[in-house]
Amino acid sequence: MSTAVLDNSPSVPEVIPTFTATLIIRRFDPEVDDEPRWQDFDVEMRGTDRILDALHKIKWEQDGSLTFRRSCAHGVCGSDAMRINGRNRLACKTLIKDLDISKPIYVEAIKGLPLEKDLIVNMDPFFESFKAVQPFLIASSKPDKERLQSPVERARFDDTTKCILCAACTSSCPVFWTDGQYFGPAAIVNAHRFIFDSRDEGSEVRLDILNDQEGVWRCRTTFNCTEACPRGIQVTQAIAEVKAAVLRGKP
Ligand code: SF4
Numbered sequence: 001m002s003t004a005v006l007d008n009s010p011s012v013p014e015v016i017p018t019f020t021a022t023l024i025i026r027r028f029d030p031e032v033d034d035e036p037r038w039q040d041f042d043v044e045m046r047g048t049d050r051i052l053d054a055l056h057k058i059k060w061e062q063d064g065s066l067t068f069r070r071s072c073a074h075g076v077c078g079s080d081a082m083r084i085n086g087r088n089r090l091a092c093k094t095l096i097k098d099l100d101i102s103k104p105i106y107v108e109a110i111k112g113l114p115l116e117k118d119l120i121v122n123m124d125p126f127f128e129s130f131k132a133v134q135p136f137l138i139a140s141s142k143p144d145k146e147r148l149q150s151p152v153e154r155a156r157f158d159d160t161t162k163c164i165l166c167a168a169c170t171s172s173c174p175v176f177w178t179d180g181q182y183f184g185p186a187a188i189v190n191a192h193r194f195i196f197d198s199r200d201e202g203s204e205v206r207l208d209i210l211n212d213q214e215g216v217w218r219c220r221t222t223f224n225c226t227e228a229c230p231r232g233i234q235v236t237q238a239i240a241e242v243k244a245a246v247l248r249g250k251p
């Protein structure tokens with residue numbers, strides 16, 4: 001009869017191979033630069049690293065003045081949207097191995113909002129549009145118990161509850177780039193979240209706001225917003241549903 005033999009030898013930690021990635025970052029320091037400039041950095045990375053890790057490495061080991069926003073580092077807070085190889089993405093959700101590392105990786109700030117420094121833009125216009133659509137529950141009645149909602153009613157606006165206000169959609173929209181007044185996809189997504197909420201009584205006000213000349217009718221259905229959204233929200237569809245609600249009223 002054979003007896004199983006336990007192998008007590010210490011396990012050798014797996015070595016994750018490294019490679020050199022070149023990041024070309026669009027820098028801008030308002031105190032010294034008249035115009036943004038491109039600067040390249042070589043960084044030693046692993047396949048499991050993300051663009052955010054590369055930016056941290058550059059900041060901590062090569063140039064402490066590199067400026068960018070980030071907070072959660074896990075795709076929740078929405079603070080690190082940037083253009084990576086010409087596409088809006090979250091730096092913390094973009095694995096370097098998924099990019100073509102035989103070529104430099106271009107990183108720059110999102111477009112359409114005032115550039116403040118390096119990868120940071122002024123988000124005030126974005127949040128002004130968000131606030132303008134009244135993104136909160138409006139209900140005049142005061143029930144003596146919780147406001148009930150069926151699973152079907154809840155599912156009606158489930159997609160648009162996922163927004164993390166990263167601005168990837170709005171800053172990928174060509175109408176937003178050329179027309180500083182357009183509310184932009186993110187504001188409409190957040191209006192959708194309440195317009196289609198069965199408990200809300202403020203949809204008429206929101207639909208009136210979005211029927212304005214800077215509202216939903218500026219959308220040219222280019223789908224850039226849907227492609228850019230890191231949460232997979234069907235942004236263009238949400239805008240189309242709000243357009244239909246403007247024409248026919250809340251369904
Ligand atoms: S809809 Fe998507 S891309 Fe737009 S702000 Fe929300 S999470 Fe970001």
Ligand code: FES
Pocket residue numbers: 069070071072073074075076077078079080081090091092093
């Ligand atoms: S750092 Fe929070 S979403 Fe990327």
